Amino acid sequence: MLDKIIKTIDNSDRELTLEIGSNSDLILENTITENLIWTIENFKTNKKGKLTFPTKFSMVDSILDLNHNGNFIVRMSVNPDEIIRRVEFGTSSLQNRIEAINKLGEAGYKVGIIIAPVIFVDNWREIYLELIKELEFKLSQEVKKNVFFEVIFMTYSYVHIKINEEAFPNAMQIFNKDLMTGRGKGKYWYNEKTRKEGEEFFSENLNKYFSNNQIAYIV
Numbered sequence: 001m002l003d004k005i006i007k008t009i010d011n012s013d014r015e016l017t018l019e020i021g022s023n024s025d026l027i028l029e030n031t032i033t034e035n036l037i038w039t040i041e042n043f044k045t046n047k048k049g050k051l052t053f054p055t056k057f058s059m060v061d062s063i064l065d066l067n068h069n070g071n072f073i074v075r076m077s078v079n080p081d082e083i084i085r086r087v088e089f090g091t092s093s094l095q096n097r098i099e100a101i102n103k104l105g106e107a108g109y110k111v112g113i114i115i116a117p118v119i120f121v122d123n124w125r126e127i128y129l130e131l132i133k134e135l136e137f138k139l140s141q142e143v144k145k146n147v148f149f150e151v152i153f154m155t156y157s158y159v160h161i162k163i164n165e166e167a168f169p170n171a172m173q174i175f176n177k178d179l180m181t182g183r184g185k186g187k188y189w190y191n192e193k194t195r196k197e198g199e200e201f202f203s204e205n206l207n208k209y210f211s212n213n214q215i216a217y218i219v
Contacts (some may be wrong), residue, residue, distance in 0.1 A: 002042055009049030017073065021053025028057045037062060044069040054114055058092035058100035064107040075112035075150065076101050078135070080127035083119055086172040094131075098138045105143035112216070113147055115202070117154035119174050120194055129205060136209040149210070151202045151218040153195060158186035 009016050020026070020039070030036035036053075043051060044067055052073035060074075079087075081094050092100070104111050113135065118128070139147065156175050164171060180188040190198070199218045206215055 002039060005051070006043070006046060009046065012049070015049060017050045017052055019053065020051050021055070025055050025057055026053045027055040027059055030062065031059055034062070037066065040066050040068050040072060043071055046071060050110075052112075056088060056091040056097070058096035060100045060103055064103055068107075068109060070108065070110070073110045073112060074104050075114050076104075077114040077116050078131065079115070079117075079119075080131045082127055083121075087119065087174060089168065089171070094134070098135065101143055101147075102138075102140040105140055105147075111143055111147050112150060114150045114152065116150070116152035118151060118198060118202075119154050120176070120179055120190060120198065121172075121174075125201060128201070132205050132209050144210070144213070146213075147210070148214040148216050149206055150216045151198075151206075153190050153198055153219065155183065155187065155189045156180065157188065 005018055005020070009018065026036045026039075039051070040063060050071050050073055052075060054075040054077050056077045076097050078094060078097055084091060084094055101111055101113070115128070115131070118124075121127070154174065161175055164174075175188065179190055179194045181191040183189045189195075202218050203215065206213075
């Protein structure tokens with residue numbers, strides 16, 4: 001697979017950044033397989049293009065000393081502690097994720113922060129503003145030089161509802177029929193009014209607390 005990725009990049013007439021973490025969390029998987037270590041070591045000498053992946057886990061120590069040659073972009077997904085504890089079961093705490101971001105920055109990796117999935121709970125403005133403030137306070141100066149943001153609102157489906165009811169009966173109810181609307185058969189996303197409020201909130205506050213950093217998108 002890596003050979004195919006390298007060939008695609010080398011044959012392109014423009015600089016490419018390819019996503020390699022769509023099907024699994026590579027930081028978590030690496031604790032068992034060491035596939036990520038292998039990938040970094042075998043892509044580091046490529047003269048063209050970059051690889052990127054997202055994660056919700058903080059176990060990054062094994063890749064810190066690798067010579068990645070600036071060819072990798074690690075994007076850490078974050079959420080308020082309240083959401084992590086009640087929705088993102090089994091993932092790293094917010095504090096541990098922030099510490100991992102700083103470690104990656106010090107190791108020379110380009111780092112992105114994904115605020116996702118944004119869930120519009122009753123007190124969403126308060127907890128997401130606190131999250132942004134905490135990031136501004138705790139991220140290292142090295143990270144702040146180049147970090148960029150992605151913001152993704154939660155989407156949901158009838159299948160998710162049934163799976164979560166059975167697997168996590170005590171979890172927070174995140175489907176809100178008053179705020180969500182249909183998006184195809186059995187799928188839901190937040191209605192236009194809610195999404196607009198979210199877009200304005202994140203744009204305003206990320207630009208306020210991270211005025212020198214890019215917001216890649218809010219969707």
